[in-house]
Amino acid sequence: MEFLYCFANASLTQRILFYLLTTLRTNQRAIARSPVDCATVIFLNDRWILRLKLDPALGIEPCDDCWAVLNENGFPYSPSPIMTLVFNDLDAGCNPTSVMNRYHVAIVSHGMPNPEDVQCFQEQFVTGLGYRPPSLV
Numbered sequence: 002m003e004f005l006y007c008f009a010n011a012s013l014t015q016r017i018l019f020y021l022l023t024t025l026r027t028n029q030r031a032i033a034r035s036p037v038d039c040a041t042v043i044f045l046n047d048r049w050i051l052r053l054k055l056d057p058a059l060g061i062e063p064c065d066d067c068w069a070v071l072n073e074n075g076f077p078y079s080p081s082p083i084m085t086l087v088f089n090d091l092d093a094g095c096n097p098t099s100v101m102n103r104y105h106v107a108i109v110s111h112g113m114p115n116p117e118d119v120q121c122f123q124e125q126f127v128t129g130l131g132y133r134p135p136s137l138v
Contacts, residue, residue: 002064004053006071009080010138011123014042018095018116020070021053034061035113041091042110042119043084044126047136049109049119050078052088 008014021037024071038054055064080088083104090100097108110118127133 002055002057004051004055004068004095005078005080006051006053006075007092008009008051008075010136011049011119012138015116015119016053017051017071018042018075018110018114020120021113021114022091022116032041037114038110040110040114041088043087044107044109044122044136049136050080050084051075 004026006017008017018040029100036056036059038056039052040054041050041052043050051071052113053067055067086107087100087104087106087108090103091108091111097111098107101108107122109122123137127137
């Protein structure tokens with residue numbers, strides 16, 4: 002199952018990533034590997050995009066729970082043609098750095114959910130910018 006959601010700031014994005022690492026994983030002890038196949042986080046100046054691919058063996062109830070958490074914190078995102086190309090290239094196995102250079106987007110994280118990637122990006126961006134915009138709170 003795949004979800005594509007938009008979040009207003011870094012805190013909401015981190016909350017979802019922590020949920021994926023803790024709650025979703027804890028509730029699925031029967032699955033030997035992580036229930037998350039891939040989580041891609043992209044920063045677009047005024048919002049954060051999260052594309053989430055869950056293990057098909059996860060089951061309906063955990064997917065519904067994840068969907069509910071995503072809806073409580075963000076809203077579904079319809080990708081622009083450029084973002085569709087970004088996701089296609091990442092799916093094809095292209096290096097995130099080359100995808101960022103090609104399409105001029107900030108891929109904060111790609112792979113397993115990692116809230117620390119968001120925090121590190123947030124700190125570096127604010128340091129370079131000199132102030133904290135609302136989307137980086």
